[in-house]
Amino acid sequence: MCRIPDEPMSYKFQIKENELLTKLKIIRLTQIGGHSHKKVASIFGCHRNTVASLVRQFVGLPLANQLTLLSGNNLSLNTVNNLLSPLLAKSSAPLGHPKQASDEEAYSVFWLFHERGWRVGYRSMWQKIKRSFSDYASIDSWLYSLTKLTSRQIRTIYQNFELRTIKVRTKNGQRAHLYDYAALGAFERMHLDTKTLADQHSLPSDVYLNLLENKEIPKYQWTMIDAKTRVRFVAYSYNLNAEFGLKFLLFVLCYIRFTWNNWETRIAIGFDNGIEFCSGSEEKLENWNRIMQSLNASGYQYNPHFDIRKNLIERSHRVDDSHFLVPRGLLLTNKQSFLEETTGFFVYYNFDHGSSGVGMDDKTPYEVLSSTAIRNPERLMQFPVMILEDSIDTIRQTVDSFLFQAELKNKEQKLDEPLNQKQIIKTSTKYRFFEDNAQKVLTQY
The missing domain is CATH 1.10.10 (Arc Repressor Mutant, subunit A)
Known part of the structure; x- marks a missing residue:
């Protein structure tokens, strides 16, 4: 052979x-x-x-x-x-695992992703399911059972069904970070913006109609966010106007200054050109900065054509939609339930919601704030959720002294001489002042 x-x-x-x-x-x-x-x-x-x-x-x-x-x-x-x-060789891969999700659970997650429009990553899907269906035990036992799924099980479902979120990349594939987050300090850079709650582009039709037609629910959300820690200060209103914009901004600055006592840290705040802020007017912006000078803060307006600095706060609005309004929107039936739900959500956001943003490493705002030099960070994060129409008198008593001081300085500069007692008293008549100091008013509030 x-x-x-x-x-x-x-x-x-x-x-x-x-x-x-x-x-x-x-x-x-x-x-x-x-x-x-x-x-x-x-x-x-x-x-x-x-x-x-x-x-x-x-x-x-x-x-x-x-x-x-x-x-x-x-x-x-x-x-x-x-x-x-x-x-032909047969696959030796295991047919299943005792801890994997059942076929019914897998198809339910698939349905939420495609039919409900929850096109988010597996971690966000896990959080949304828990927040949406955690109180469905007596309403829908099947949806409630989905809250028992772990993030690892949902990740496996994503892999098996090849569920992919849509990602937008730059032409050269690089990411441009807004700040050097490692060097940035807490409350050095902040952003202020408003959001319409009834947004048909981001909410299911039933939630959208509930927010739109219910007259007891506020129409707008005011958000001021810290770039370093993602800590947010939030209020709501039924109307938009420049007084709300300026006085909410000053009230938050007072809260930070008198709670933390960090007067040496200069705070820069960015906002858009809306009518509730400076409307793109340089003269109005100069007046606002004159008022904020006493609080060692200043503001700037975004470029109306393109400005990536607003991306950070715009991204935070998506968290409001996906983690609060979508799963809890139908439970907002009146003003009382609205305040209870929003307060609960922002406790969850500050202390339990890990952020995947740059510099956060999936940590919560509380964890990032605790890693800074701030003492008792939980006290700073107890800012009350308020409706501005109901709380504007308290806010005026807190911040009107700063408007009064700025107006006195402006008049003295124009006259080039100190004001007399009669002029000072006449100027003070349009302001409301608190009895002792801002700290006492904030504590009382």
Whole structure:
């Protein structure tokens, strides 16, 4: 018997190129050439049991198929595939795992992703399910059962169904960070913005109609966010006007200054050109900065055409939609339930919601704030959720002294001389002042 040279490629690599043709070559060497299993295994670089198994499977085929495959005729690839298909290797992957989600649970997550429009990552999906259905035990037991899923189980569902969120990348693939978050201090850079609660572009129709038609629910959300820690100070209102914008801004600054006593840290606040702020007016912005000077703070307006600095606070609005309004929007039936739900949400946001933003490393605002030099950070994060129409008198008593001081300085600069007592009293008549100091008023509030 002539010597057969070894194959240039091992059996392991050849079956990756064409599995059935490789197996047919082995079968012909044993059945036609009469070579032993050990010899053929040596030629192909595999174990003799592999050869024996292939021969055993081949002998089990119909006799007509065996004769056709062993004939010297040139067979087409389709013919070989059809006749040898029973010899194709079967997957050795496990069919399941005792801890994986059931098929019904997997299809429920698939339905939430596609039909409900919850096109978020698996961690956000896990958080949304818990917040949406945690109190559904008596309403819908099946949706409530989804809250028992772990984030790892939901990740597996995402992998099995190939669920992918839409990501927008720059042309060169690089990410431009807004700040150097490692060097940035807490409450050095802040952003102020308003949001319409009834947003048809981000809410389901039933939630949207509830927020739009219910007259007891405020229409606008006022948010001031710290870039370093993502701590947010929030209020609501039924109307938008510049007085609310300025006095909410001053009230938050007073709260930070008198609670933390960090007067040496200069705070820069960015906001858009809306009518509730400076409306794009440089003169009005200069007046606001004159008022904020006593609080060691200043504001700036975003470029009306393009400004990436507003992206941070705009991204925070998505958290309000996906983690609060979408899962809890139908529970907002009156003013009392609205205040209870919003207070509960911002406790969750500050202390339990991990942020995936740059510099956050999936930590909560409380965890990031605790890593700074601030003492008792939980006290700073107890800012009350308020409706501005109901609380504007308290806010005026707190911040009007800063408006009064700024107006006095402005008049003295124009007159180029100190004001007399009559002028000071006349100027003070349009302001409301608190009795002692801002700290006492804030504590009382």
